[in-house]
Amino acid sequence: MSAHLDPRLLRAFLAVAEELHFTRAAARLYVAQQALSRDVRRLERELGAELFVRTTRQVTLTPDGERLVPHARRVLQAHDDLLTAFRQARPLLVDLNSPGLETGRRVLYRARELAPEHELMARFESGLTGAAVEIVAGRLDVSFGRYAGLDPALRAGLDHQLVRLEPMAVLLPEGHRLAASAEVPLAALAGETVYAGAGNPRTPEWTDLARVLFEGRGIALAPPAPLAVGVEEFRRVMAKDPQPILAVMGFPAMPGTVLRPLVDPVPLSPVSLVWRKGLVHPALDALRRAAVELGSAESWLACPVTGWIPARDRNIGSASPSGSSSGPSR
Known part of the structure; x- marks a missing residue:
């Protein structure tokens, strides 16, 4: 028998013991059913x-x-009780x-x-990679972003819950040839150079x-721009060299630009709630409940038939009931 017993394994056991149903127990703990089954089997082995x-x-x-x-x-x-007293x-x-x-x-x-x-x-750390470094170091607790895009060494110290497959968009200068279109097919960006944060270490x-996303579509990735911290500085730097900017549909408005959804296919940005492995805090539980509630009410994890997400993102599991995302890939 192991000299150390992870409390997570006992929580998994107790949830199944009280529900007598693995699916309901997994939903109660906000974990994937496969992960719950693995924890129970590990506890049985230990x-x-x-x-x-x-x-x-x-x-x-049994x-x-x-007993x-x-x-x-x-x-x-x-x-x-111990965690509550200190955290x-x-x-x-x-x-x-x-x-x-x-x-x-x-x-x-x-x-x-x-x-x-x-x-x-x-x-506001301006990017998940920058935030993840702070989370692992204990100077920050939680962030949002594309978990699969993190370095594996960072992911080793983190847990995540997939929150949303967010439709992507392109921010165009008002005078751009595609600005009058209601939506922009990816093929229409062939020959364009699009900014997507290249050179930003965060x-x-x-x-x-x-x-x-751009690979094989004739779309060039814009070279690094001066690192701009804050919305005002970002707008100033982008205004000096107007060019399309890869964004999401919820991206805030910028003067002199229009936001247009990308289609054919609809690229989706996987957004996860990311926290330090082992973190226990009642407010983290509230965040996880809020993510599930909003996602269910607004179909945040629904993938359109024409949706696109990278295979790497689809193959990384999540601590949410939905586990990993599904749907067509490139």
Whole structure:
């Protein structure tokens, strides 16, 4: 038997023991069913005991499983009491990347409504890679962005929950040849040079998404521009050299530009809620509930028939009930 027992495994066990149903238990814990099943099997291996009898029709506790229930409840209550005593009063630091981006801001605002007794403080790190470094170092708690685009060394210290497949768009100068179009087919951008944050050390996950999207379509990735921190500086730098900018449909308006959805296919930007592995905080629970609530109400994880996301993003699992995204790839 292992000398150390991860409380997460006990939480997985107790949820299944109380629901006697793996799907309902996974939804209760905001995890994928496959991940929950893995945790239960790992706990059984570490304890050297079978805890459930599983059939195609029902799940029941074994005698060892029944014996474990009261012990698991006591251990988890003590664990929660300890964490509450030391962490509950601390604000949760939530990075939104930029003040104008919609998804993270809406999740944050809803979480504040769900847990008004907790302090969720907004931060703006201008990109998930930059925020992830701060999260792993303990100087930030949560951020939003493309988890699959992070360096594997960073991902090793993080957990994530897929929140939204956000339709992508292009921000065009008002005088651009495509500005009068209601939507812009990707093929229409052939021969164009499009800015997607190249050279910004805080946002390589976004530049990589653009690189994969543009590959084989005749669209060039704009070279690095001077690093602009803040909306005002970004607008000033972009105005000096007007060119199409890869964005999402919720991107804030910029003077002298128009935002147009991309189609044929509809490229989707996978946005995850990302936090430090092992982080326990009641306000994080509120964020995760808010993301699920908004996603369900507004079909944030729905992938159009003509939708596009990189294969790498589809193949990375998530701590959400939806697990990983699905749908057509390039």
